[in-house]
Amino acid sequence: MKKGAKERRRRCSKNCPSSSALPPVVLKHYTSPQTPPLKPKRIAQMVVYPPTPYDSVIQQQKIKEFDCREPEHEHMYLVEQIEQLQLQEQKNPPTGPYLSSMNTDITPSTRSVITDYMVRVCQNFKLSDNTLFLAINVMDRFLATERPHMVSKDKLHIISLTSILIASKYNDVNVPSVDQIVKDCEHDREDILCLETIILNTLRFTLSVATPSLFLQLYFQFWECDSLIKVMSQFVCEVATQDYGSLLYYPSDIAYSSIHLCKYIHAVHKGMRHDAESFRSCVSRCVLHLVDCVFKMSKTRLTGTMKKYSTEEPFNVVQVVTNTVNFIRLAS
Structure with a gap:
């Protein structure tokens, strides 16, 4: 019995490799299905080793070094943002007193009344302040570039509402629907959508402006x-x-x-x-x-x-x- 047990153990140890002969764990992942299988030399270079405590310390130092929440990095980032906005406002300069060069019945006081109305509409729909400023900017640029027959006083109401609709789609998440906009004016849904297309084409879809x-x-x-x-x-x-x-x-x-x-x-x-x-x-x-x-x-x-x-x-x-x-x- 003892001789038979020793013989079985000898055969098992001969067929099974030792722990030192086991291959290391490798990454069995290819970048794409078309990539051919890796060669043995390449597999040896992709051996996965567990991270050491020193590696984690180095990684934390790198994260802290490039963290934007650091005061000096945050300051530099703000300066770059301000400079980019200033370049953006140079591309779209102020329209200036455009009403004086147009044959229209809109006066500066009329514009003040309609912008005050836009403030109340944006507050009613709970839109952001950025939306209000962008809507006024869209209206002014459209009035400054459009033909005189499009900028009469009776059309100023629908132009202001359509500008709010365009600005809210660009800035806000909770955008008022066209049906909600129509309730505040005498025009129908098709008029709002048609004017929206005209304004966007006139401005060449330039909505990323500095305000x-x-x-x-x-x-x-x-x-x-x-x-x-x-x-x-x-x-x-x-x-x-x-x-x-x-x-x-x-x-x-x-x-x-x-x-x-x-x-x-x-x-x-x-x-x-x-x-x-x-x-x-x-x-x-x-x-x-x-x-x-x-x-x-x-x-x-x-x-x-x-x-x-x-x-x-x-x-x-x-x-x-x-x-x-x-x-x-x-x-x-």
């Missing part, structure tokens, strides 16, 4: 602005966009000037020492234009933007901004 709202978002991160300054700057930019005279300025100038103005307003509201006369003497022309825009808005019946920001917490943004603007104008 004050986009610059504000980057400037807020660049200067690490207070939340109150953010709300006030957004309010001032929205008021300025509704003013016809703002078409002379670039979006980056409007955004930068609004932050500069609101930092001064915030300092006055906090009770810091201020000199309105010296402020007017050292600021840019665009800042003074924003002061005039807010002052004129407070004296008109256009209440869309006023109601939108009058409920902001922790204080009434409209009241604080208008009171300081009146103080600046009295010092002149």
Whole structure:
């Protein structure tokens, strides 16, 4: 019995390879079905070894080294974004006072009324601020490039609604339907869709444009602005966009000037020492234009933007901004 057991063990050990003779684990994956099987030498180069603790430490260092959340990398990234937006606004410069060169019955005051209406429509559909600024930009560029018979006062209503529809499709996720848009005007569904095609063809589908709202978002991160300054700057930019005279300025100038103005307003509201006369003497022309825009808005019946920001917490943004603007104008 013992001799037979020894013989069986000898035969088994002869047929079975030892542990040292076992081949290593290899990657049995090909890039495509057409790739021929790998040669033995190539397989030997693709041996899979378990990662060591040192490898994981090196990987963590690389991730931290190229992490955009690092302050210096984030600063460089913001600068590049701002420069790209500035190049983009150079390709689509402000339209300027286009109504003066057109034979139309639309006046600057009519444009202010229709932009105030667009503010209320965007707020009703809960659209973003970027959509509002883009919709106003689309409407202005279309009116500046279209034939005079297309830009009469009776067609301005449907043009503004169609611009909102186009901007919401480009920016927002919850886009209002055409049927919802039709409820706010006397035109039917086919008119909206036809005008949408005309506007897009006229603008050559150029919807990626720089707006004050986009610059504000980057400037807020660049200067690490207070939340109150953010709300006030957004309010001032929205008021300025509704003013016809703002078409002379670039979006980056409007955004930068609004932050500069609101930092001064915030300092006055906090009770810091201020000199309105010296402020007017050292600021840019665009800042003074924003002061005039807010002052004129407070004296008109256009209440869309006023109601939108009058409920902001922790204080009434409209009241604080208008009171300081009146103080600046009295010092002149």
